[in-house]
Amino acid sequence: MLLAIDCGNTNTVFSIWDGNEFLCTLRTSTHHARTADAYFTWYSTLVKHYGIEAEISDVIIASTVPRVVFNLRVFADRFFGCRPLVIGKPDCLLPVNPRVDEGTIPGPDRLANAAAAFDRHGGNVVVVDFGTATNFDVVAADGAYVGGIIAPGVNLSLEALHQGAAALPHIDITRPEKVIGTNTVGCIQSGVYWGYSGLIEGLIARIKAEYGMAMKVVGTGGLAPLFDQADVGFDAIEDDLTMHGLTVIHRYNKENGST
Numbered sequence: 001m002l003l004a005i006d007c008g009n010t011n012t013v014f015s016i017w018d019g020n021e022f023l024c025t026l027r028t029s030t031h032h033a034r035t036a037d038a039y040f041t042w043y044s045t046l047v048k049h050y051g052i053e054a055e056i057s058d059v060i061i062a063s064t065v066p067r068v069v070f071n072l073r074v075f076a077d078r079f080f081g082c083r084p085l086v087i088g089k090p091d092c093l094l095p096v097n098p099r100v101d102e103g104t105i106p107g108p109d110r111l112a113n114a115a116a117a118f119d120r121h122g123g124n125v126v127v128v129d130f131g132t133a134t135n136f137d138v139v140a141a142d143g144a145y146v147g148g149i150i151a152p153g154v155n156l157s158l159e160a161l162h163q164g165a166a167a168l169p170h171i172d173i174t175r176p177e178k179v180i181g182t183n184t185v186g187c188i189q190s191g192v193y194w195g196y197s198g199l200i201e202g203l204i205a206r207i208k209a210e211y212g213m214a215m216k217v218v219g220t221g222g223l224a225p226l227f228d229q230a231d232v233g234f235d236a237i238e239d240d241l242t243m244h245g246l247t248v249i250h251r252y253n254k255e256n257g258s259t
Helices: 036-050 066-080 108-121 154-164 184-211 224-228 241-255
Strands: 002-007 011-017 022-029 058-063 125-130 133-139 145-152 216-221
Touching (some): 002 241, 011 241, 022 036, 108 133, 108 145, 108 241, 125 224, 133 184, 145 154, 145 184, 154 184, 184 224, 216 241
Antiparallel strands (some): 011 022, 125 133
16 A cells, blocks of 8 residues: 655645555644654554555655655664655656756646646646745646646745734635625635635636636645635636545556656
């Protein structure tokens, strides 16, 4: 079985793939000092709790935090006896190489999103990924990642607003009942929710206009369903898109002799 690991700036996700479906998905906070032993203690405890019997033979890693990769490599080698594939490293092949400016290295999560979007939708896709940052990934007709947009994440903006203005409370993002807030919390919720809805809808429209052809739009990440309520233009919501991309890249490397 395959253990797919997606390490983002805020959270790290482990998913066990049996070749047909994900048996379970585990989530922990990202911490660069977490050791291989600590990862295994956390992982094995939860797998046992869920009653999953998984014989891991392969591991693939996408990490936007370079400092955690070493301990994840040790984790894979020590406890599963395998050398993990790490997206972005020379020995990890991509189904289609990205077409970006020379010297630019796209984030591993964005490459995984591109692979997944092409596998499921056939290309000409915009992926809107809600994480620490809100990423817009543009996937060409042949499956290549060809660029995108990085905007501040919703929760990051809320935190910055709270820290930068002493009188403003920290709130959770939700869809407000009214656009015009009649109290402080309502005003912040409206500004963030409808402000980001306008940002998403506007950037999707500009991407499509510049691209010059019809495109599907896929939302992923924890806040995608919430912003789908604002009718920003998503054709699909797929919460497992990045993890699916890891399985696609792993399969491609298996078939082409890289693992």
